[in-house]
Amino acid sequence: MGIWLMVNPGGYQSNLITIPKDEDLHQAIEIIRPLRTSMVPQNVPTVRHVLLDAAVMGSRDKFTTSNKPLNDKELDEISEKLNLGRWNIYRALYGPEPIRKVINWLPNGAHLFFSPIAKVTGDDAVAQYALTRKRCEEAGFDFIGTFVVGMREMHHTVCLVFDRLDPEPCRRAHALIRQLIDDAAKKGWGEYRTHLALMDQIAQTYNFNNNAQMHLNTTIKNALDPKGILPPDKNGIWPSGYNAKDFALSPQRSTKL
Template identity: 25%
Template sequence: MTVTTQIIEDVRTRATQARAEFEAVVGAENIHDEKPALQEFTDPYDNRQRPRFTASYVIQPGSTEEIQQIVQIASRHRVPLWTGSQGRNNGYGGSAGRVDGSVVLNLRRMNRVLEVNEKFGYVVVEPDVSFAELNAYLVDNGYNLWTDVPDLSWGSVMGNTLEHGVGYTPYGEHADFVCGMEVVLADGDLVRTGMGAQSNSRISHNHQRGFGPRLDEMFMQSNFGIVTRMGLWAMPRPEAWRAVWIHCDTDDACYELIDALRPLLMDGTIRNRVTIMSLMAVVPTQTVKADWQPDHAPVTEEVRALMRERTGLGNWNARIGLYGAPALMEIQEQQIQDAITHIDGARLVSREYRGDVKAEEVLPQDQAMAGIPNMDLLNFLNWYGWEHTGHVSYGPIMPLTGEDGKQMHELLVRHCDRIGRDFGEAFALTPRSMQMFALVLYDAANQEDLERTYVMTADLIRESAAMGYGEYRGHLEFMDLIGDQFDFNDNASRRLNEKIKNALDPAGILSPGRQGIWGGEFSRPANNPAYFA
């Protein structure tokens, strides 16, 4: 079946019928249907007068046991639950559910750091613990461990990790450092993954694999279960660290830099998640457009030259972290310098810090490399001065070559020029691949501007897929479209996901449509065409 208007009406009716049972589990005070609460749990960058997806109400359980009871009630009544932690997945749809009228299952009351093991370097957290809160917990209690933070530290550690989010220390690929989960399935059953499946295990969070398949990945970017606790390895605090910046004044220099850094990433000279940011990914976090020009026309090359002159930045700016003994970092920095000597206009700047440096002693632009929480990127939303600014994120993955970076940059420029819009752009490097992070702003109070931006983003997704690049993550609006691009053997991967979905969740009630995975009576909406259809 498809999600028809009748099913949406039925969903709201079922939610109403099930409410008393939910209240008996969590208490009436932990169920919210007042307008401000419903507004908070929609897509914050949707048009407020015409929101695409609105919950019937919001449930906030306080324990794993309450979640077990909630999913059993939801399965009986066939009420779809859209699960979120902090609910700050902004740029990707926020807390909104894919099926209008779903009940939002928000886990903000589950906010404990359950364990910190300094000897083995891991933490165990509940869903709502944010990066800022975890960092404060480690600092306040004197642990010699670092957090690893994404660009915005207000989000959930667990939520970001489950969505394949990244940070910028050597522990920046968050999903790679998960070790042991507790998961509630759609029938209320409770499972622990890895070595934690042994009830008396002493190494639930020390060793990532158990007996049989490793299941942690199955619950990332999926809707197969609700993760209620998660072990995550944390980086031991180094003796010292360096923030190394390489500024390049031309696009060609950026592409050469990508190729120059690849051997140093592959051999481990550079261990952190290197990011190469465009000028327009940095300047809008520090200034507003009116500081540079009087209109909203795209920034010109002349304005970019003025920006470089006033800020000392390049057209592209690589952020590299080095960690450990100062003598070792000196050698590593020299290796980086030697690798870029052939690149015209590439200049290297570095700053060294103690491992136990206080956050206020670190320059804001260097903080992410030490796992220090920062919210500066949010300033990007002030660039145009609109009252209700939205943004949509675009994130293809490509091979780690300058030529691939060039192709993706030129594609993004062409499409953003077509709608007359500035954008922020960065490449996040791994030893063999890189992700593009692109952030495109729109006036969310202007329905035409919102739709134009979404249509453009959909075209980017299709065109980059035709070039062989797939998205690593997607906005709620584009999950089905992105799933379409993974088309080998008639979308065999999606068909496999939906076989698993139907086996574990036959009613299809857990976050239907997340990552384009549908089940039960819920499948791709037929009468609710997306902006980009």
Template identity: 25%
Template sequence: MSGLSRRDLIRTGAAGAAAFAAGANASPLDSARMLPAQLDKGAFAAAVAELRAVVGADWVFADADSTLPYLKSFTPDPLHEHVPSGAVAPASVEEVQAVLKVANRYKLPLWTVSTGKNMGYGCATPASSGQMILDLKRMNKIIAIDPDLGTALVEPGVTYQDMHDYLVEHDLPYWIDVPTVGPIVSPLGNTLERGVGYTPYGDHFFMQCGMEVVLADGTIVRTGMGSVKNSTTWQAFKWGYGPYVDGIFTQSNFGVVTKLGFWLMPKPPAFKPFMVRHGEMADVAKIVEAMRPFRMSNLIPNVVLMMGAAYQLAMFHRREEIWDKPESVPDTVIRDFAKTKGLGMWNTYFALYGTDEIIAAVEPIVRRAFEASGGEVLTEKEMGGNLWFEHHKNLMSGQMTLEEKGIMRWRGGGMCCFAPVAPAKGEETSQQTDLAQEILGKYGLDYSVAYAIGGRELHHLIFILYDKSDPDEEKKADDCIREMITRFGGRGWASYRTGVNTMDLVAQQYGEANRDLNARIKQALDPNHILSPGKQGIR
């Protein structure tokens, strides 16, 4: 094997990864791990022994069998470039500090995850092979909930389900804002990726207040008011004094966030969910133009989801029920099947919150605008019991649901998400829709999308659904998302978030000055580059 490089071995697929990890006599399971490029087997074994002394032997996963769960991902990895070397799961801040000390000594790269459920973006897999997963799932304490201020302080392993159950158990008058698969994911992890939910508190980073961060050298930093002795306002006031640094620990690898504060939404006296149904793909521009004034004025206060019919159908149906040909499902086929389920080609979900009087005053204004756009404005009276309406009603009221996981069954378990951002303007929305359909059609993939409409911007969430078990399909999905990133970026529509397989590609679109600044911060805070190298293109 001396004539082969690591890249050559990766290109040989699982067998090559196994050969690199454990030699020619490796078992098939050895493809589940790959050693760091700069460590030989002896140094890696010594590092593992020290990590076991820190966290206990049961919480270091360094053989192929125990590492296998960390390889699970729905995103394409045709060249096997995202294979971990193992995982370590500390239970406390002190253990995190000790793990980092070991990692610095051996130059062992650590890929940090909270629950490892970053679905559509790589789950727990690292940006490059050989990294050991720093799994913070055991740090799962809800440290504090202030019932008066509606603030929370949690560890990385706490899930939205944990938070929801706590609020119910203690009969607290607050809602937790959730992403689409909230029960299994972490508020800390989702916030650090700048994810969104669907209530008026849907911008999770905006609602974040205070962090505890362990730097690469073991230093503990508390942001905002958290560094003040005897402070009682850590979760009440975001900004603190001096430069606001919380942002540099989101979508980065500059530290390990071990505590996160955030605000809970007071449960409103009244809540009314709506769906607006439009019948044609070309209606997308009219929907955005109708919605934008309401989002800018906050008359519609929550993050609005404008759902494409194909994505909606994939939640509860499989592709073969609708279309049995390899090319993209035609719009006419999607439209006809969607009608049988009470859906349009676009289904826009929003809610009104407050008192009965406030909702009664705003509803007629909203109705007139959307009816003028050609939409049917529907409520629980007309849609009650409809699977899709009930799902979005739950999301918009902070309830737990996992129904959107169903989209992975559409075409064989593969899924990656491309999330370009554009201004909330109808013309650009139409242009994005046309470009996405063109590229997906080229690869025989379906236009399964949602638009999330914020105050002045929209996120075009394009889900590339493919057969993960078919190497040709996996390669096709990988080529598709790379073409999308390149061509959308060329139009100024760069992604705000991406999977481990495309972080470098997206980072390039934000320019050399931006990348250089990130590199300088990285070098200052993590000179041995042990923390999640490659995350967001920062090495």
């Protein structure tokens, strides 16, 4: 096996561009798209919500005493305190002398990632942000997310952060991500990764033409791995030797994991 290594560029320069308002997200994505496809930023830029940065800087009580989702005024105060925008573009350029900052501390806690794919357009970015923030706040969570901008698609990762030892936020987080999966399916958005407990639900959203794709996947699974020696439930694909209902994680069971 051969691996094609990148030629040593001589250095690496990371940089940050701040976007002050939610209303600026649309234009920011529209500007990034032609730059990305032209390989101006040679690695993958991310468009990160301010609360994702705030979580790295300290725990929630460092920024607020409220236990409710933060409103726009509170988010602006956090942005000002951290000298960041509501959204922040992280990218890197190769060539100049490297500037590297090592962060060794990470916040402790549990998380679930809701990760839908989107077109690289401002319309899609704003639509996904509006939906996911609304659902997060309805469930009592702050929206914490980032857009990872590819050549023709964006990966939108929404971080649902909660205390895994507290049953109440654990229940809300699991109910929220299941709601988001259903919402995304209605909009035609699919997820590119998920927790094992949610793979069956997501697989069931790809149900065009009477679940034709799942019928094909199951046929291949039964031909190549009928005993389920390889992960029998990966991506919601079960071999015929298993009764999927006996093993599938229901919303009630998954909150106890």
